[in-house]
Structures are given as structure tokens and as C-alpha cells.
Amino acid sequence: MVVTIKDVAKKANVAPSTVSRVIADSSRISEKTKKRVRKIMDELGYHPNMNARSLANQTTQAIGLVMPSSAGKAFQNPFFPEVIRGISSFSHIKGYSLYMSTGETEQEIYEGVVKMVQGRRVDGIVLLYSRIDDPVIQYLIEQQFPFVLIGKPHQSTGEVTYIDNDNYLAGRELTEYFISLGHKRLAFIGGSPDLMVTKERLAGFKEALKLADLPMSDDYIVYMEFLREGGERAVEQLLSLEQPPSAIIVTDDLMALGVLSTLTEKGYAVPDRISVASFNNVIFSEISCPPLTSVDVRIFQLGYEAAKSLVEKIESPELPPKSILVPYKIVKRQSCKEYLEG
Structure with a gap:
């Protein structure tokens, strides 16, 4: 038998609307009540209907990932699985799923982004690259669509939230x-x-x-x-x-x-x-x-910070753009040696 929100509300001795607010992590509900209701949800095996929630809230609970090239090429490079692991780690905490867009050419990448935005398939986008004079960035700025860049923007640095190393x-x-x-x-x-x-x-x-x-x-x-x-x-x-x-x-x-x-x-x-x-x-x-x-x-941290910053922008659109510099470290191994002439 399917467990409903009413079943959870009855056992928790709260209104169904309170359970809905707990699912949405509303600040109007105390942490004590949230903890009690979530415990009962786990006990009953209740899983929120995310599709219904998305329709009600006009959200998708999804984050779009835009790769710099085709998935076949990008995933040959260990950087991308690791940065996506960081994005996924924070997204999972906040209940967001990931939607990936790739393209063989810059035009295909651009068209994929337009489809994500116009089709309202995602609530925000993480660009996993930064390119000089990228029309994707200009398009997202014009559309006032939430996005975060991994890498330093070529222009419009004051208008773009980005995560990078120095x-x-x-x-x-x-x-x-x-x-x-x-x-x-x-x-x-x-x-x-x-x-x-x-x-x-x-x-x-x-x-x-x-x-x-x-x-x-x-x-x-x-x-x-x-x-x-x-x-x-x-x-x-x-x-x-x-x-x-x-x-x-x-x-x-x-x-x-x-x-x-x-x-x-x-x-x-x-x-x-x-x-x-x-x-x-x-x-x-x-x-x-x-x-x-x-x-x-610190590839994982780049992804984690990108997802965190994007969710902040989605949930609080009025927040100003920001930049986060993730620290780096030179790890010295055996591929370098003192050079002596002759």
C-alpha cells in the first residue's frame, strides 16, 4: 500500500500542510518538528512525489550541467567525473537531480542550453568550462537565468558567479x-x-x-x-x-x-x-x-562550491554575483629534476 502525506500527518499529529513544509525545508517549521516528521517519514517509508511538488512550486528540482564538448571526449578526462561528483554531492543534500547537456560543436552546446532554459527543464545551470566570447554566457545573462561558471569569465565578471582557482x-x-x-x-x-x-x-x-x-x-x-x-x-x-x-x-x-x-x-x-x-x-x-x-x-571542491552557489542563486535570486577562489597546491613528485647544463 502506498504511504501518503496524510498517513505521515496522522502519525505525527500535525496537519498535512505541515508535512509539506517539512518536505520543502520551510523556515516556518521548527527544527524539532522537522526532525520528528522526517523520522516518521522514514519509519513509514514515505517518499515525496517530486513531480507533484515541482508542478506546485513551478520548479524542476534539477540542475543543468553543460560540458565543453561531447560526453565521449569529456569523460575521457578524469577532471569531469570528479567535478561532477562534487556537484552531485551537494545537489543530493538539497534534493536536486542533475540534467546533462553536451554537444559536438559550440553551436550544438548553445542550442542545448537554449532548450534547457526555454523548456524550463532545469532551475539553474553549471557551466563546466569558461571560453572567451562564449555566447552561452551572454545568453544566460540576457535571460536572467540562474547559472554558475567553473572557471574565470572572460568578460562581465561583475555579472557572473564563478568558482575557480587562481x-x-x-x-x-x-x-x-x-x-x-x-x-x-x-x-x-x-x-x-x-x-x-x-x-x-x-x-x-x-x-x-x-x-x-x-x-x-x-x-x-x-x-x-x-x-x-x-x-x-x-x-x-x-x-x-x-x-x-x-x-x-x-x-x-x-x-x-x-x-x-x-x-x-x-x-x-x-x-x-x-x-x-x-x-x-x-x-x-x-x-x-x-x-x-x-x-x-581540488576538483571535487570546485564542483561542490559551484552547486552550493547555484542553489543559493535559485533560492535567493536577489543575491549579488560572487567569486570563490579554491586554493591549490603544487604536489612535487619524481617527474622533475634539477637541470645541469652539459
Whole structure:
């Protein structure tokens, strides 16, 4: 037999409307009453009808996730499952489900967002990337639709709530670490140049070289997709130079895995001949060969804070935009070594 809201109300000796307010976590109900009613709900095995609640409240109790590319490509990179785990963790606490949108092209991604917004399929959106001149962000601002960005916005920073690391400073500090080891020929392998994470980390890389009065050559800067194959192609390009770099900074661990395997294949011992460091500190960084020096950007926390900020915007639309910087840490492992000329 299906347990109804009236059954819960009867056993708890409260009105059905009180049970409804407990389900909605209304501030009008005391914590003591909430605790008692929820205990009875558990005892009776009562589960709220979320569809009915959504219709009544004009909400979906769903959060939209927008990926930077197709799911097939994105989920090859451990960053995305981990950031979604963080989003899911907070969403579960607040009773929100997740609705994912992907596309093969920027146009398909944009159209997917329009469908989510116009079809009222979600109450808010988390963008899992930040791109230069992204029409999606402009559209969401124009529609006054709740959204949060993981990454730094290219423009309209005062109008957008975003969660990020200080990627400029992280890029600079990682480069300075290599310089402290005596490296003078440093290369940078980034993702797409229109992604803000690439732009910010590259800016930090360039600033560190400038401060150390070291030359910077465009030949030492390569852009590829955030995939293992991207790292493989990038390092092959660098090794074809007349004077290959002695150290390589890679903006993503999955790309770095391709870099390490290609260097080994070509007979370049890491770190004896070339040092390598990367970003994200995903699980295989510790078990790669050699273990990879990587910047821990606290991926789970990025997702958790993004979901928390979005739910706040959904529930309190009048809240002003804010930015949250999640701290990072350089985790030093065996892929970097002091460089001695000759």
C-alpha cells in the first residue's frame, strides 16, 4: 500500500500542510518538528512525489550541467567525473537531480542550453568550462537565468558567479619551480587557446619567464585538445625543434600522460633529460611512470562550491554575483629534476 502525506500527518499529529513544509525545508517549521516528521517519514517509508511538488512550486528540482564538448571526449578526462561528483554531492543534500547537456560543436552546446532554459527543464545551470566570447554566457545573462561558471569569465565578471582557482598564480609558481631547478628552456602545452584556463595559466608562465629574464619563444608554446592524444602530438612537435625544451608544463594531467609515454617511447628519460609537470592532480598522477608533479586544484571542491552557489542563486535570486577562489597546491613528485647544463 502506498504511504501518503496524510498517513505521515496522522502519525505525527500535525496537519498535512505541515508535512509539506517539512518536505520543502520551510523556515516556518521548527527544527524539532522537522526532525520528528522526517523520522516518521522514514519509519513509514514515505517518499515525496517530486513531480507533484515541482508542478506546485513551478520548479524542476534539477540542475543543468553543460560540458565543453561531447560526453565521449569529456569523460575521457578524469577532471569531469570528479567535478561532477562534487556537484552531485551537494545537489543530493538539497534534493536536486542533475540534467546533462553536451554537444559536438559550440553551436550544438548553445542550442542545448537554449532548450534547457526555454523548456524550463532545469532551475539553474553549471557551466563546466569558461571560453572567451562564449555566447552561452551572454545568453544566460540576457535571460536572467540562474547559472554558475567553473572557471574565470572572460568578460562581465561583475555579472557572473564563478568558482575557480587562481590559475594565473598557479601557472607562475609552477614555472618558477622549474626555474629554481635551473631550467632555462621551458615549454608550455595548453588546451584550446580560447579556454580561459589555458589563457590564465599561460599568462602566469610568461610572467615567470619575464621576471627571471628568460627568453620566451612561440615555438615552445603548443595548443592541443585536453586528451592523451593531444599531449602525444604536442610533445612530438616540441621534440622536432632544433633545441628541445628541458622542462615542459602541461595544463592537464591526461595530456601529460601522453607526454610521458611519448618521451619514453622516443628515448627521452623523465626527469633525467626532460622534466614534466602538470595540473589537476588526478588519481593516475601518483601511479604514472614516473609519478607526476601536478598542481592539485581540488576538483571535487570546485564542483561542490559551484552547486552550493547555484542553489543559493535559485533560492535567493536577489543575491549579488560572487567569486570563490579554491586554493591549490603544487604536489612535487619524481617527474622533475634539477637541470645541469652539459
